[in-house]
Amino acid sequence: MVESEGIAGIDQFDSPGKGRGLRVSRAYGVGELLFSCPAYSYVLSVNERGFICEQCFTRSDFSSSSFFFGHKKNWPMHKLECHAMCVFGENWCPSETVRLVARIIARLRHQRERSPSEKLLLLRDMEGHMDDMDNEKREMNEAHIAGLHHFYSKHLDFPDHQALLTLFSQIHCNGFTVEDEELSNLGLAVFPDIALLNHSCCPNVIVTYRGINAEVRAVQEIHPGQEIYTSYIDLLYPTEDRIERLRGVYYFSCDCKECKTKSMDMEKIKVRKLSDEIGQKEIRDMVRYAQNAMEDFRRLLEMCELSIDKMSPVFDDANIYVLHMMYQAMGICLFMENYDGAVRYGEKVMKPYTVLYPAFSLNIASMYLKMGRLYIALDRKSTGISALQKALAIMEVVHGKDHTYVTELKQEMRGE
Structure with a gap:
């Protein structure tokens, strides 16, 4: 395989305490494109078929029956899934992760040189954190492998079991959910070069998508020699929640300025100003309740409203747990075509969002x-x-x- 050609203005280096990372060799202004990376492999969400082109992830007017045929170069991937779909019919239901790995395996079998997605990092060299996985994630990987064998065994030659475990682990840590301008899920993809970006809760770049290309743009002024940081997670939530999410999915704790100072945490878990002071235990109990409710509720408007009513005597409307419930309530109202209700909840969410x-x-x-x-x-x-x-x-x-x-x-x- 040919040597890396690199990316102009971007250097790979050993980031202290973080392993591999990327830094800039020149200055970048807010809104400036640092680099873009085409997807090494990708799958469109089943729900988007007929609305989004399977090949280029752009909006289209074509019918769902022709989502592949406009692009001859994608015939091998079409053939891979089409044959499997014909065999299983309505019972063809692999997860997006399984579909993505199947496509990666198919591509690896024929790849002879470094792809445009691997200017800095080969897909095989992405971090998988195999040694950090708990039993639940190991069982999940085994289930994915079983699904891969079930749906694709007649159409693919698989590497050995250990190699499959490694590949699924790499996708778990490095897979990207491709989203549109309203943050709706379009599909799943892997971008090896983007995977080199380290996380910060005070990011200086943001990753967005143009079709099947990921673009890295500056959201702060970046000076020569500075490391490039993106955010792996939703930054709305307080430090404890963010750290738990990072440990659970990416196996590390963040040590950025915001995580050290927790400067926004009080704003994010705002409580009511009442004549009787609210105790720390009551606040902790309500945080625990809110976290459990967020995890368990099934997007029912009544449950959202009950949860909001329960939290409101203690939590301010700008508290992120109340905001989460109101955002979910807004989504349910939109689904039910209750637009007045959606606006009512949206207006309550909008102002705190601009602060947090x-x-x-x-x-x-x-x-x-x-x-x-x-x-x-x-x-x-x-x-x-x-x-x-x-x-x-x-x-x-x-x-x-x-x-x-x-x-x-x-x-x-x-x-x-």
Whole structure:
């Protein structure tokens, strides 16, 4: 395999305490593209078939029966899944992870040189944290391997069991959920070079998607020699929650400035100002209740409202656990086409989001998009356009001014 050709302006180095990392060799301004990386392999979510092109992940008007045929170069992957689907019919139901690994195996069998996705890091060299996995994750990998054999054994030659365990572990740690401008899940992909980015809860770059390409853009000024940091997780939640998530999925604890100072934690778990002071035990009990409710509830509006009612005497409306419930309630209202209810919850979520998330956050942009479109649907056009303009200002930084999402939003705002 040929030697790495590298990426202009970007250096790989040993980051103290973090292993491999990336740093810049020149200055980058806010909104500037550092580099892009095509997906090594990817799968479209089954729910998006007929709406998104299977090959390039762009919106299309074609029918679901032709989601592959517009791109001859993807015939080998079409053949792989089509044969399996024909055999199993309606019983063909591998997980997205299994489908992705099947495609990776098929590609590895024929790959003879370094791919454009591996300018800095080969897929086989991605971290898998095999030694850090608990029994639950080991059992999950075994279940994935069983699914792979069940659905693809007649169409693929598999590597040995240990190699499969390693590959699934690597995908667990390095797989990316590809999202659109409203953060809806489009599919699953792997980008080896992007996997070199280390995490910080104070990120200086953001990863967004242009079709099947991941783009890394600056959301802070970055000076020569500085390391590039993205965020692996949702930054809304307080330090303890973030650390638990990072340990559970990525096997490390963050030591960034925000995790050390916990400067936003009090804002994120705001409590009511009452005549009788709320004790620490009561706060801890309510945090525990909120965490359990977030984990267990089944997106029922009644349960969201009951949870909000239960938490409201103690937690402020800007408390992130209340915000989570209100965001879920908004989603349920949208599903039920209760747009007035969706706006009511969205307005309660919007202002705290702008305080708790970084300025150039996809979460804030997606909320402005949702709210803008809701307002317009409810004949509140001027309010809707104002919200869309705020979304556009963020999107031009995180996606780039020439991105399809930006162009489409401008057309939408002009009524085209």
